[in-house]
Amino acid sequence: MINPDFNLQEKLKVITIDGPAGSGKSTVAKIVAQNLGWIYVTTGAIYRTLALLFHESNIKVTDLENTERFISFITERYRQESNSGQVFIGERDITNEIKAPFVSELASILAQEDFVRKRLLPIQRKVVLNNNGAVVDGRDMGTVVFPDAPLKIFLTASVKERAERRLKELNQSGQKTDIKEILREIHERDERDLNRTFSPLKPALDAISLDSTKSSQEEIAKKILQFAVQKDLVISQSEF
Ligand SMILES: Nc1ncnc2c1ncn2[C@@H]1O[C@H](COP(=O)(O)OP(=O)(O)O)[C@@H](O)[C@H]1O
Numbered sequence: 001m002i003n004p005d006f007n008l009q010e011k012l013k014v015i016t017i018d019g020p021a022g023s024g025k026s027t028v029a030k031i032v033a034q035n036l037g038w039i040y041v042t043t044g045a046i047y048r049t050l051a052l053l054f055h056e057s058n059i060k061v062t063d064l065e066n067t068e069r070f071i072s073f074i075t076e077r078y079r080q081e082s083n084s085g086q087v088f089i090g091e092r093d094i095t096n097e098i099k100a101p102f103v104s105e106l107a108s109i110l111a112q113e114d115f116v117r118k119r120l121l122p123i124q125r126k127v128v129l130n131n132n133g134a135v136v137d138g139r140d141m142g143t144v145v146f147p148d149a150p151l152k153i154f155l156t157a158s159v160k161e162r163a164e165r166r167l168k169e170l171n172q173s174g175q176k177t178d179i180k181e182i183l184r185e186i187h188e189r190d191e192r193d194l195n196r197t198f199s200p201l202k203p204a205l206d207a208i209s210l211d212s213t214k215s216s217q218e219e220i221a222k223k224i225l226q227f228a229v230q231k232d233l234v235i236s237q238s239e240f
């Protein structure tokens with residue numbers, strides 16, 4: 001297992017991990033952050049929280065006048081716990097609710113709006129920059145939110161593999177669905193995330209691409225930690 005001691009150097013301490021749904025971003029980001037003693041932030045949870053607020057208020061996503069109200073609410077009350085990965089809005093734990101497939105879909109629809117993206121940008125930067133080192137995952141971390149990050153990863157996996165991972169995850173949490181439905185959902189979301197006009201999912205020019213289809217989460221995390229050492233972001237005191 002990876003467990004080096006690290007000395008931190010004076011650099012922007014942000015590692016970005018972008019990629020499509022189910023490529024393993026948040027799992028790997030968590031492992032890397034734990035090894036570095038940094039925080040881990042999954043920015044999709046912020047888009048998902050906005051989607052949940054729209055859904056619960058019965059307001060159509062086309063009614064963007066309400067977006068401002070919801071975003072102010074998120075700015076004041078949103079909280080992500082790095083160690084547990086739990087997400088709160090005020091005192092309410094919404095970690096499981098925001099994982100529902102209909103929330104994923106609504107989040108990716110809202111994420112197409114330039115206004116939404118611009119308003120959520122400072123929230124994402126603030127969460128990270130108030131801390132001493134962060135591993136962040138999302139769709140535009142390396143291209144838009146942290147263009148100066150010293151290490152950027154673009155993580156992919158085949159559609160089949162991503163769908164199978166999601167199916168397993170949903171089955172484990174007791175949600176009934178089938179592989180066809182998940183494949184449809186992943187295709188639709190990929191299509192929206194890749195082809196939207198504003199901040200589409202794409203690797204930053206200086207990103208390193210990794211394919212997790214045939215690699216375990218530990219193997220991918222280990223590679224990222226090795227890149228962090230190569231980039232002088234951290235100093236490894238032992239072998240990986
Ligand atoms: N390399 C991997 N091999 C197998 N399963 C993985 C791997 N990485 C992540 N997973 C599993 O796949 C599912 C989706 O991973 P997740 O990190 O949530 O992806 P993302 O954040 O990119 O949507 C989770 O159940 C996770 O445990």
Ligand SMILES: Nc1ccn([C@H]2C[C@H](O)[C@@H](COP(=O)(O)OP(=O)(O)O)O2)c(=O)n1
Nearest residue numbers: 021022043044045047107108111138139140
């Ligand atoms: N930085 C981000 C993060 C998420 N989004 C949008 C697009 C995604 O389809 C949804 C949900 O993202 P999330 O990372 O939680 O989704 P997955 O865990 O990869 O399935 O939010 C985004 O546009 N930009």
